[in-house]
Amino acid sequence: MRNSALVLILATGILVLCAISTAAQTAQATPPPPTAPHSTIFPKPVEKNLPNGLRVIVIPRTEMPLVTAQLLIRSGAEVDPANLAGVTEMAAELLTRGTTTKSATQIAEAIEALGGTLNGVAGWDAATVTTNVMSTQIRPAMEVMADVVRNPSFKDEEIDLARRQAMSGFRNLFATPGTVARLAAARVVFGDSPYGHSVAGTPESLPRIKRDDLVNIHSTYYRPDNAILVIGGDIKPADGFALAEKYFGNWKNPQSALPKLQITTPESTTNGRRVVVIDQPAAGQAAVLAVRTAISRDNPDYFRGIVANAVLSGYSGRLNWEIRVKRGLSYGASSSLDMRRSTGSFMASAQTKNQSGAEVASLALAEIGKLATGDLPDSELSTRKASLLGGFARGMETTNGIVNQFASLAMYGVPLDEINRYTANVQAVKAADVKAFAASRLNTASTSVVIVGNAKDFLPDLKKQFPDVEVIPVGELDLNSASLRKK
Amino acid sequence: MRRCLFTLMGGAVIAAGASIACAQTKMPQMAFRDRTLKNGLRVLSVVDKSSPTVTINVWYHVGSKDDPDHRSGFAHLFEHIMFKSTKNMKAEMMDRLTEDVGGNNNATTQDDATIYYETIPANYLETLLWAEAERLASLTVDDENFKSERAVVEEEYRQSVLAPPNGRLFVAIARDSWNLHPYKREGIGSIEDLEAATIDDVIKFHNTYYRPDNATVVVVGDFDQKQLDTWVDKYFAPIPKPNIGLPRVNVVEPARTGEKRFMEYAPNVPLKGVAFTFLVPSTKSDDAPALRMMATILSQGRSSRLYQSLVYQQQLATSANAQADLREDAGMFNFTSFVANGKKPEDVEAALNAEIKKLQDAPVSAAELEKAKNQILTGQLRQRETSLGKSNALGRAAVILGDPNLVNKDLDRLQAVTAADIQRVARKYLTANNRYVIYYLPESERPKSTSINPSINSTKGGASR
Numbered sequence: 001m002r003n004s005a006l007v008l009i010l011a012t013g014i015l016v017l018c019a020i021s022t023a024a025q026t027a028q029a030t031p032p033p034p035t036a037p038h039s040t041i042f043p044k045p046v047e048k049n050l051p052n053g054l055r056v057i058v059i060p061r062t063e064m065p066l067v068t069a070q071l072l073i074r075s076g077a078e079v080d081p082a083n084l085a086g087v088t089e090m091a092a093e094l095l096t097r098g099t100t101t102k103s104a105t106q107i108a109e110a111i112e113a114l115g116g117t118l119n120g121v122a123g124w125d126a127a128t129v130t131t132n133v134m135s136t137q138i139r140p141a142m143e144v145m146a147d148v149v150r151n152p153s154f155k156d157e158e159i160d161l162a163r164r165q166a167m168s169g170f171r172n173l174f175a176t177p178g179t180v181a182r183l184a185a186a187r188v189v190f191g192d193s194p195y196g197h198s199v200a201g202t203p204e205s206l207p208r209i210k211r212d213d214l215v216n217i218h219s220t221y222y223r224p225d226n227a228i229l230v231i232g233g234d235i236k237p238a239d240g241f242a243l244a245e246k247y248f249g250n251w252k253n254p255q256s257a258l259p260k261l262q263i264t265t266p267e268s269t270t271n272g273r274r275v276v277v278i279d280q281p282a283a284g285q286a287a288v289l290a291v292r293t294a295i296s297r298d299n300p301d302y303f304r305g306i307v308a309n310a311v312l313s314g315y316s317g318r319l320n321w322e323i324r325v326k327r328g329l330s331y332g333a334s335s336s337l338d339m340r341r342s343t344g345s346f347m348a349s350a351q352t353k354n355q356s357g358a359e360v361a362s363l364a365l366a367e368i369g370k371l372a373t374g375d376l377p378d379s380e381l382s383t384r385k386a387s388l389l390g391g392f393a394r395g396m397e398t399t400n401g402i403v404n405q406f407a408s409l410a411m412y413g414v415p416l417d418e419i420n421r422y423t424a425n426v427q428a429v430k431a432a433d434v435k436a437f438a439a440s441r442l443n444t445a446s447t448s449v450v451i452v453g454n455a456k457d458f459l460p461d462l463k464k465q466f467p468d469v470e471v472i473p474v475g476e477l478d479l480n481s482a483s484l485r486k487k
Numbered sequence: 488m489r490r491c492l493f494t495l496m497g498g499a500v501i502a503a504g505a506s507i508a509c510a511q512t513k514m515p516q517m518a519f520r521d522r523t524l525k526n527g528l529r530v531l532s533v534v535d536k537s538s539p540t541v542t543i544n545v546w547y548h549v550g551s552k553d554d555p556d557h558r559s560g561f562a563h564l565f566e567h568i569m570f571k572s573t574k575n576m577k578a579e580m581m582d583r584l585t586e587d588v589g590g591n592n593n594a595t596t597q598d599d600a601t602i603y604y605e606t607i608p609a610n611y612l613e614t615l616l617w618a619e620a621e622r623l624a625s626l627t628v629d630d631e632n633f634k635s636e637r638a639v640v641e642e643e644y645r646q647s648v649l650a651p652p653n654g655r656l657f658v659a660i661a662r663d664s665w666n667l668h669p670y671k672r673e674g675i676g677s678i679e680d681l682e683a684a685t686i687d688d689v690i691k692f693h694n695t696y697y698r699p700d701n702a703t704v705v706v707v708g709d710f711d712q713k714q715l716d717t718w719v720d721k722y723f724a725p726i727p728k729p730n731i732g733l734p735r736v737n738v739v740e741p742a743r744t745g746e747k748r749f750m751e752y753a754p755n756v757p758l759k760g761v762a763f764t765f766l767v768p769s770t771k772s773d774d775a776p777a778l779r780m781m782a783t784i785l786s787q788g789r790s791s792r793l794y795q796s797l798v799y800q801q802q803l804a805t806s807a808n809a810q811a812d813l814r815e816d817a818g819m820f821n822f823t824s825f826v827a828n829g830k831k832p833e834d835v836e837a838a839l840n841a842e843i844k845k846l847q848d849a850p851v852s853a854a855e856l857e858k859a860k861n862q863i864l865t866g867q868l869r870q871r872e873t874s875l876g877k878s879n880a881l882g883r884a885a886v887i888l889g890d891p892n893l894v895n896k897d898l899d900r901l902q903a904v905t906a907a908d909i910q911r912v913a914r915k916y917l918t919a920n921n922r923y924v925i926y927y928l929p930e931s932e933r934p935k936s937t938s939i940n941p942s943i944n945s946t947k948g949g950a951s952r
Contacts (some may be wrong), residue, residue, distance in 0.1 A: 028722070029575045031584060034610040038539035038709055063537045064864070064872050065512050108789035113854065115861030117788070134512040134865055161802065168805045168828050171757035175652040249759050282755045284649025285642070315591075316582045318564070325579065328638025331646045351646050383587035390589025394606065395537060400874040 040393055040423075045406055045416050048238040053225030055250050058240035059232040059402050061072060067138040068399040069235035070130040071149050071248075072407050074228065075198040075221040076123045078263060078341070082192075085480070086201015087209050089122035090162060091217040095129060096120050097158040100149040102144075104158055110144050120200060123340045127221075132400060135234035139243065144246035149222060154214045163206050170203050174474070178351060180278055181287040181452040183479050188274050188448045189291050189345050192484040193265045202479045224251045226258050227362050227411060230407045233399035265343040268292035270445040275448065275466040276484065279455035282475040284452025286357035287349070294346040294441055297412040298340040304437040307381075307429040308459045309337045310388040311371060312348065317384065318367045319348055329356050335362065341412060346442060357451050357458030362465055365447065371438035376431040385426050392422060503816060516895050517883060520712060522719075526728040527700025530719050531881055531891055533707045535874060537866050540590075544878035545619050546886045548703075549696035550599040551674030552736050552816070558684055560676015561761045564597040565642050565692050569603060570594075571632045574625035576618065578632050584611065584618050596674050599815040600886055606875055609709040613718050620722035623702060623908045626693050633686050644675050644903045653825075656927045663925050664764040664819055668740040681732040700728050703886050707878040707947075709924055723902040740766060740817045742921075749925045754931040758805060760927030761835045763822040767916050770813035771888055776900045777908040778811040778820060780917070784821075784909070784927030785809035785842065785852055792845070792860070793824075798839050807839070815887050820916060832926050846913035850906035 014046065047057040077088045096118055111118040116133030118141070129149050133141040136408040173179045183198050190196035201209070229248060231240040266272065295301050312319050323333035332395040333350035348368060354362045395401045409416055418425075455471055462469055470484075478486040519533045554561045570592075571578040585592040590607035607615055648654040658673050665671035704723070743766050768774055788807040793807035805822040824835050833864040845939060870876040891909045 028617060031576075031612045034608070034614060035612075036610055038609045040539050063516070064868050066868050099780040105790060105795065109858075112790045112862060113858045115858070115865035132865075132869070134861070134868065136512045137861075161799070164802070164827070165798075165805060168758060168825075171828065172652050175755050175757040177650055189827060210622075219863070284651075284654070284755070285645040287650075314586065316579070316586050324639055324642075328635035329642065331643040351650060352642060353645060357672065383583075386589040387586050390586075390591065390608070392662070393538075393540075393589070394591065394873075397874075398869070 005276070008101050039126065042393075042419050043232070043396065045271065047416065048241060049226065050244060050249055052249070052251055052253060054244065055228045055410065056240070056241060056244040057230045057406055057416065058235065058237040059230070059406055060235060060237060061232065061399065061402060062234050063313055064399070065135045065234050066132065066399045067231065067235050068130065068132045069138065069142055069145060069229065070128050070403050070407050071145060072228045072230065072411055073127040073302045074125070074226050074283050074411055075223055075261070077128045077197070078194045079217070079259075079261060080194065080197060081213075082194075082197075083205065084201075084209055084213055085197040085205040086166070086199070087213050088127055088217055089199050089201065090159075090166070090206070091154075091214045092120040092122040092127040092129070092211055093162055094120075094154055094158060094214060095148040095152045096144055097162065098153040098155050099147045100153050101149065101151070103463070107144060107148060109140060114141055118148070120148065124195065124199065126405070130146045130400075130403070138201045138235060142243050144249050150251055153217060154211050154218070156211060159209075159211055159214065163209070164285055166200060166206055167203060167477055174334060175282075177283045177285060177287040177452040178349075180280065180288050180474065180477070181349075181450050184227075184276060184278055184449045184452070184477065185289050185291045185347065185448075185482055187479060187482050187484055188276055189268065189293055191266055192450050194263050195265060195340070195343065195345075196482060198479055204480055212408065219254065220256075220259065223253045223258065224248065225253050228407065228410045230403050230410065232403040232406065240272065251291040263342045271443045272444050273448050274376065275462070277455050277459060277462065277469055277471045278450070278452040278474055279471055279475055281454050281456075283354065283453045285351045286354045286360075286451055286458060287351050288357055288360045288364065290348040290361065290444075290447050291440070292346050292447040293340055293448060294344045294389045296341060296343050297414070298341075299339070299344075301437055301441065302339065303425045303431050304433045305339070305441065306388065307385060307426060308371060308434045308437045308442070309335055309346070310384045311376065311434060313369060314384070314387050314391075318371070319350070322363050322367055323350050323352075323360055324464065329360055333360070335368075344440060354454040354457035357453050358461035359472055361449050361451060361462065365444045365449070366448065368438070368442050369444040371442065372435055375393055376432065376434055381431050381434065385429070386414045389426055394477065489898070490492075501589045512864065512868075513866065514898050515871075516876060519891060519894070521891055522716070524699065524719070524724050526699075526724065527728070528723050529885065530723075531703065531705045531885055532710075532712065532715055533877060533881065534710060534712055535570075535707055535877065536709045538874065539709050540606050540608050541612045541710055542604060542874035542877070542878045543612070543615050543619060543707060544602060544604040544705040544707070544882050545623075546600045546703040546705065546882045547697060548599070548701050548886055550597050550601055551672065552598050552674070553668040553734075554669065554672060555688065555692070556870065557680060558676075558688060559672040559680045560640070560644070560674065561680070561684055561688060561692065562601060563674050563676065564637060564684055565689060566594045566596045566601050566603075567636045567640055568628055568633065568689055569622050569626065570920075571636065571870050572627045572629070573621040574627060576621055581605070581618060581622075581895060584614055590769055598674060601720045604875060604878065607926065612706070612708075612710050612715070616718050616722050619704065620726060623697055623699065623723075623791060624726045626689075626697070628689050630686060633689065638685065641678055642745075647675060652755050652757050653927070655761065656751070656762070659749070659927065660762050660764060660821065660823075660925060661752040663747075663751070666741060668738045668816060669736060670814060673817045675761055682841075686936070692773070695731070695734065698729050698733070699723065699726050701733055702880060705878040705885075707874040707881070719896060725881055730927055738816075742766065743792070743923070744921055747923045749923065750800065751925060752930045753927065755928050756927060756929040758828070759826040759832050759929070761809065761822075761824050761826060761832045761839070762926075762927070763839060763901040764923045764925070765820040765916050765918075765921045767813070767818040767917055769815060769817055771815070773812075774817075774912050774915075775811070775813050776911045777904050778813065778818070778857070780859050780863070780901060780904045781846065781909050781912060782811040782820070782861055784855050785846075787859070787862050792842055793822075793839075796842055797824060797835065799837040800840055803827055803835050803838055807835075832928075836924065843917045846860060847910065847917065850910045854907070856904070856906055856909070860902055864898065864946050866947070867898060873878075
């Protein structure tokens with residue numbers, strides 16, 4: 001292959017000869033080997049609990065004069081009532097849009113005058129309010145943050161504006177094949193259970209949300225015994241604890257007990273496997289997903305799972321290698337394990353020209369399947385582990401990265417010093433563990449497929465492989481029910 | 488002299504005029520070594536032992552503006568090919584030397600430069616210097632690799648331009664705004680031009696632009712300076728400087744002589760768009776800091792002027808942004824706004840014009856200016872948290888601004904901007920004669936029987952990255 005290419009290049013003219021001959025005189029033919037490794041030191045968190053139950057974690061790192069503080073509520077969109085999808089997200093968003101003493105504009109003025117940012121968002125298992133500022137400004141920033149967490153006003157005009165903005169956002173979202181595919185996939189995997197709905201809600205659910213619903217989310221879940229404060233960056237632990245005490249020390253828990261949430265979610269089964277096409281004739285590309293349930297964050301298979309996923313995902317992971325590097329079918333193919341409090345999901349994804357939708361779906365399934373049945377040489381396993389470990393370390397280069405990492409451990413109740421065992425835990429995973437995980441958790445016979453794109457370009461090919469494919473025109477898509485179809 | 492706003496315990500915000508002195512935050516200065524080899528290669532290095540990694544950032548002073556004729560998107564396609572084979576490296580060996588040992592790599596093609604980088608465990612520095620020297624000196628490419636990578640770039644085009652609802656708008660803004668300069672072709676190119684590219688083009692482009700006297704190597708991280716110098720001498724010094732000339736784009740974008748209006752229609756436009764573009768000078772101009780400060784005051788954060796007026800109070804738009812898109816040869820000051828459902832683009836246009844008039848009629852307040860300066864300082868601190876961010880800032884100062892010392896002086900220039908400077912640049916550049924207006928509308932609203940502007944649904948014209 002390379003020889004014949006060289007002939008082609010040489011045939012193109014004299015300039016080429018120059019380039020190749022000069023190189024031949026000078027270049028060393030093999031890469032110089034690495035020198036002795038330098039050791040990695042992860043940041044060390046310090047923590048304490050305030051008397052009201054608020055857990056406070058401070059992670060000092062002094063290279064840059066920046067601090068990130070995140071107040072995390074251990075209840076996210078999974079607590080949305082079934083007919084009020086999006087209420088937790090809307091409540092988090094509205095925190096920064098007015099308190100009992102400050103208007104939305106005054107809050108924005110106060111934080112931005114410091115050069116900082118302040119955002120409230122909901123995820124699946126938590127809602128977070130995060131500020132990032134110069135370390136000299138952390139005190140006034142924390143004051144604003146505490147005010148929005150503790151005293152939001154949920155004014156009607158702010159609710160109406162946030163809702164209108166979200167409704168406009170849906171118009172963009174429904175015109176983007178990758179986003180439609182992810183929203184539909186949640187219903188395919190989790191059905192009508194709480195994780196099946198959209199975190200941001202739907203065009204049907206948002207108009208149903210009333211001020212009382214938002215107040216109710218706040219009064220039920222925003223309480224110190226359901227919260228964790230994580231502060232990272234250029235700050236001493238004693239100063240972090242003093243700020244926590246000052247702004248959250250007199251935050252009281254309500255009399256009522258924190259509701260216990262029981263979430264039962266369906267396991268993916270062969271019988272329940274779905275192949276769903278959302279027909280979006282205007283789509284400039286097809287978004288292809290292979291999805292299924294997987295494991296929760298506290299599952300003993302956690303490290304086996306992340307190593308298995310690293311074999312499939314990443315630039316040189318098997319999915320990207322087969323779909324992008326070898327065949328040029330996509331700008332990128334990847335997979336992820338989303339491990340939540342009581343369950344989780346696995347998703348492989350790629351975008352491709354509409355004509356290749358069916359081919360990319362079968363390539364992705366084939367690679368997932370081969371993980372259980374094919375070879376996994378140690379040479380491949382060790383490089384994928386190195387890639388996983390390197391990415392983990394790079395994720396903690398910034399104050400935001402450090403805070404997110406430790407907040408994630410804390411919210412799932414994982415001991416913070418797991419970070420020091422991360423490398424050893426990853427290295428302990430053997431090829432047989434990866435294969436066993438793939439066989440038990442990533443069985444392709446029970447993995448569903450979702451494709452959003454211009455169906456006429458890929459449906460005939462897809463039907464050959466999956467005669468039971470469901471085709472839903474995008475205008476008939478209903479994200480409010482597991483059927484995905486408007487009645 | 489900077490001041491900071493200070494929030495009192497009671498919650499009242501005191502305006503800048505009555506501000507209390509607070510601790511000054513200083514941008515840590517970057518102490519760099521600057522050397523140029525006999526073959527013209529410039530090497531900038533910063534020892535930073537905060538993490539046991541090193542970032543190598545190689546800047547080639549060639550970008551999308553240098554795309555050959557009828558080869559829009561070529562500089563970017565070429566960037567992808569640089570990850571294929573060299574004389575001594577098989578295709579994708581860069582990934583073996585980075586990803587496989589816990590590092591990562593990527594590259595970006597900008598209008599004025601192409602930047603390749605890898606962040607690697609510190610003990611792989613020598614290995615990667617060898618690899619970067621390899622692809623500078625002896626890139627090779629075979630037909631199969633070329634075609635499959637070209638297909639990848641075509642998928643990148645679809646993913647960034649055709650799939651997202653607003654992808655085509657950014658193609659249109661570039662094409663409509665620049666009259667003469669090759670900046671009018673967006674860097675991602677077009678499917679048609681990508682399909683026309685050949686291996687001959689690749690070889691010619693490499694020989695023309697990928698040469699030591701057109702490259703700047705930036706190294707930031709945990710290494711020994713003397714050791715680095717030795718390795719640089721060993722792997723880069725032998726690469727000869729070619730005798731052929733180095734072509735440069737010398738097109739001067741003519742001054743605008745009156746407003747122009749463009750109606751762009753595209754499929755998949757869920758929210759209409761309104762854009763204004765104003766021709767402004769290069770990023771090297773003395774007016775650049777005031778233009779950047781003006782953009783920050785207009786649209787950074789929810790307390791900014793555009794958000795407050797268009798999104799929050801009048802609720803005409805879902806977003807409203809101002810951007811000083813300053814490049815090496817010239818720049819654009821852009822406004823981009825998406826029209827809220829049920830509102831009219833004409834009303835958004837009028838609201839944007841009102842904000843421009845406000846900037847021209849009265850100086851910005853001391854508090855607004857102070858806020859913008861704090862936002863810019865904080866933003867630069869965030870950028871420089873990582874070795875990649877530091878190397879990008881240093882490389883940009885050296886290659887695009889022409890002086891690596893500006894990595895440390897840039898912030899001082901921004902801090903020196905006054906309210907009068909902002910009023911002056913608003914009056915000088917944001918004029919009706921210098922304004923192009925672009926409406927981005929759904930195909931269904933295209934008037935029947937007229938075809939003044941070609942639809943941007945066609946594969947012609949540029950694309951955004």
